[in-house]
Amino acid sequence: MANRWTNTLTDRDVTPEAAFLNRRQLMAGAAGLGLIGMASGAKAQDALEPNPWEDITQYNNYYEFGTGKEDPARYADALTTQPWSVKIDGMVDKPADYALEDILQAMTTEERIYRFRCVEGWSMVIPWNGFELADLLNMAGVQSGAKYVAFETALRPDEMPGVRYPVLDWPYVEGLRLDEAMHPLTIMATGIYGRDIPNQNGAPMRLVVPWKYGFKSIKSIVRITLTDEEPPTSWNKANPNEYGFYSNVNPEVSHPRWSQATERPIGGGVFASRVPTQMFNGYEKEVASLYEGMDLKANF
Numbered sequence: 001m002a003n004r005w006t007n008t009l010t011d012r013d014v015t016p017e018a019a020f021l022n023r024r025q026l027m028a029g030a031a032g033l034g035l036i037g038m039a040s041g042a043k044a045q046d047a048l049e050p051n052p053w054e055d056i057t058q059y060n061n062y063y064e065f066g067t068g069k070e071d072p073a074r075y076a077d078a079l080t081t082q083p084w085s086v087k088i089d090g091m092v093d094k095p096a097d098y099a100l101e102d103i104l105q106a107m108t109t110e111e112r113i114y115r116f117r118c119v120e121g122w123s124m125v126i127p128w129n130g131f132e133l134a135d136l137l138n139m140a141g142v143q144s145g146a147k148y149v150a151f152e153t154a155l156r157p158d159e160m161p162g163v164r165y166p167v168l169d170w171p172y173v174e175g176l177r178l179d180e181a182m183h184p185l186t187i188m189a190t191g192i193y194g195r196d197i198p199n200q201n202g203a204p205m206r207l208v209v210p211w212k213y214g215f216k217s218i219k220s221i222v223r224i225t226l227t228d229e230e231p232p233t234s235w236n237k238a239n240p241n242e243y244g245f246y247s248n249v250n251p252e253v254s255h256p257r258w259s260q261a262t263e264r265p266i267g268g269g270v271f272a273s274r275v276p277t278q279m280f281n282g283y284e285k286e287v288a289s290l291y292e293g294m295d296l297k298a299n300f
């Protein structure tokens with residue numbers, strides 16, 4: 001029956017009501033903050049229903065604040081995030097300590113709703129706010145010989161109770177190949193749900209590489225170094241047989257101690273069933289070409 005509602009139906013009207021309302025709130029929030037534009041990557045993710053704020057900010061891995069999932073939410077408030085600067089050095093034209101506010105001034109912040117898959121076998125959907133890492137690297141001017149990007153997290157023994165324990169070799173470090181770092185899906189996140197990113201999620205600025213296991217997405221970054229050699233990475237140093245440099249989400253390559261074929265969506269409840277893990281975490285179309293011809297089992 002034709003009525004005034006059916007006449008105005010759009011694809012949005014078929015999304016679940018909660019997601020729809022949520023989305024409208026987000027859009028209003030983004031408009032209020034003056035955030036510009038939606039990237040094509042985000043548009044393609046419209047069907048994803050993000051986890052609630054509580055899941056995203058109370059179930060965390062941030063070992064500098066303890067190894068329990070609730071430790072970061074409990075202790076990370078102690079981290080001083082203002083002022084903040086990021087040293088960008090190595091093979092760049094303009095090496096400097098960049099003040100975070102100067103970086104944000106120069107960058108275009110947008111919303112990206114991404115799947116997030118931890119190597120431990122759980123997953124969430126997170127509505128990040130951030131900017132493309134490529135834009136930041138281009139601002140510093142990447143030199144032609146550069147092949148990799150190394151990242152380092154702040155190390156503040158007075159503010160981080162977890163670094164008293166040698167769980168990892170502090171500071172936490174990570175790395176990407178330059179083409180992975182320059183890929184448009186790779187972002188620096190500074191917000192979640194249109195609000196400042198909480199300390200437990202890596203304030204004031206953390207990496208998000210949605211097709212890789214979560215530990216590649218290094219938090220609270222203080223240094224970015226362009227180099228021509230594959231940089232050391234924290235989990236690889238801790239256990240090279242279990243954690244490789246690439247760490248792409250891959251249901252066909254098992255962790256030595258568990259399968260990666262399925263995952264447990266956080267918020268699904270204790271009895272919720274696991275769901276299949278997707279190749280490159282669902283971003284195969286966008287990123288598979290980066291690894292053409294590579295043996296993904298050998299380069300895990």
Ligand SMILES: Nc1nc2c(c(=O)[nH]1)N[C@H]1C(S)=C(S)[C@@H](COP(=O)(O)O)O[C@H]1N2
Nearest residue numbers: 060061062063118153172201214215217219
């Ligand atoms: N500096 C630092 N970055 C880190 C970690 C960490 O312990 N320290 N944990 C990683 C892991 S294992 C995961 S799954 C994600 C978790 O991000 P989230 O807490 O925002 O969900 O952060 C990653 N980045």
Ligand SMILES: [Mo]
Nearest residue numbers: 118119214215
């Ligand atoms: Mo993780």
